[in-house]
Amino acid sequence: MNKLLVFCLFFSQYAFAQTITLEQVQQKAKQQYPLIKQKGLVKQVKDISIENLRKGFLPQLSLSGQATYQSEVTTVKIPFPGVNIEPLSKDQYKLVADVNQMIYDGGLLKQQTAMQQVNAEVEDQKIEVELYKLNERINQVYLSILYIDEQLKQTELVRKDLETGLKKIEAQVNGGVAFKSNLNLLKAELLKIDQRIIELQSTRTGLLDVLTLFTGENYIPSTQLEKPVVQSPAYDATVSRPEINLFQKQQQLLGVQNNLIKAKNLPKTSFFFQGGYGRPGLNFLENKFATYYVTGVRFNWAFGGLYTAKKEKELIGLNQQIIAVQQDVFLLNTNTQLKQQQAEIDKIKQLISKDNEIIDLRIKVKEAANAQLENGVITANDYLREVNAEDQARQTLILHQLQLLQAQINYQTIKGK
The missing domain is CATH 2.20.200 (Outer membrane efflux proteins (OEP))
Incomplete structure (x- = not known):
């Protein structure tokens, strides 16, 4: 009866567990991030400034x-x-x-209004750049939880293998054909598995708490994370990061400043x-x-501004060149990162292919050891060695799979998708 109750509680916990996606977490984190409040303040400053400028025609x-x-x-x-x-x-x-x-007024009010508008867009885009960086932090925490989930699954597989061996050793000990030390060896390994699960679950809970801080949502230990499905695209130099929009807005602001110089001297x-x-x-x-x-x-008609107008326009031109250089540097660095991530993706895919081959071989060796253990040909220690070898191979596969997913997500993040 007690076992049935525990099973029902366990099943109900996961049957109604909350499932979240990476996109949902990113969106909620963006909405809750304190910097988002600054966007509203920038808009208020712009509206008040433009309203005051328009009163110049009263x-x-x-x-x-x-x-x-x-x-x-x-x-x-x-x-x-x-x-x-x-x-x-x-x-x-x-x-x-x-x-x-x-x-x-020579178009002065029009250009001043345009300058306030574009300046607000520049400040707003700076906030978007900072908010975009938040995705990298969310991705890291989210993928760490996924990695732990995969480790927990693998740990359960190892537990089943150990329990299978334990039953066979118990039968041999009861039959007087095996030493009890072999039985105790497997029991000790099962206790280590319990310790491993405790450590993984504790780390997982801590990472969920981090997501809770970022999003304001209450993520409990039973919360399930959906694994993102990311296609591995061919290399493409097109970048659509918010930094590109920021460079464009800054160039636009300098263009408005150039028009403002003309309006002041009319x-x-x-x-x-x-x-x-x-x-x-x-x-x-x-x-x-x-x-x-x-x-x-x-x-x-004041002519004093004509003395400095030419130099002021030269300064604007130089600033436009500086921004253009900054954009070129950013694109160069970004494309370099994309190349590196693409190479990382290709490498990990090859490693995963080898991992699968190694696991297939390790499964065959473990199954043979299982049969040998049942026939008393090998000891529990020999069987444990093969179980651990398969576990290590699967752990390596899990690591590579998560590394591949992370590299694919990093590629999309660097690209701006």
Whole structure:
């Protein structure tokens, strides 16, 4: 009854076990990574900056005033019959409200807005580059768990072989044709298998905890990881990494800066209206407080920027060349890594082929040893040696299979797929 209960609990644990994929873990890790919050902040900075820039075409209002006292004022000393011109007061007052409406700014607002937009895209792409690096860390942990799972499966196979040998030795000991020391030898090896399972399961739980930290999901020991299916593609120099997009955005930003230099040095036109109150008003011959206004169109063309415009454009051109060189270096290094991974994939495939041949031979040797053990031709130690040899061959195959999978995933990651 107790065995049935244990079996039911074991079965229910794995029957309803959570199954996850590498893509799911990568996506959740990206969503939970603290750096993802910076993308929203970059967007807010961009929106606020553009909103402030657009207000540059709203009417600009200014208010100014002054009160002065001067030692002398203009007087008219030419006598006119019947006309008495009162001299101006030495204390004078002025309060002026100025409204200025931009009509044409040479495209400055358009280029400044474009610069804020592209600059935000550059910062956003930098975040994408950092988030992409997260995949490498997730891949390493995920594949380590898969490797442990394969080791656990192989450990169970070894246990079955040892238990088979143990039953045969027990029968021989009971029949008086074998020493009990042979029986104890296999029992000791079974205990070592238990230790090995404890170590593997403990390491697996620790790695699942790491994935939990990255993703925010609760991965329990019964969580099953789906083995990725990755095709081994032929070598292709095409790279679609986020770094390529970053280089392109940086080049685009420099192009906008070049346009901004042109816009700054173009003429500006605006409409203005001034309303004032003071003494004297616009009529300087009337020594009294009066209201007045002046309106019209302003034209402004500052030539100071033309002195440095040529050099500023040269600097932008040099920066564009620097980015182009950085992109070439990145592509060279990336393609070098792709070549190395492709060579690694080809090598491991050949090793796996030899592993399978070795395992086939080891199985035959173990089966022969099994029969010899049953007939009492060899000792338990001899049988154990052959079981361990097959186990070692299978462990090597498992290692190579995971190395192949890792090399294939690395190839895709380096390529940007």
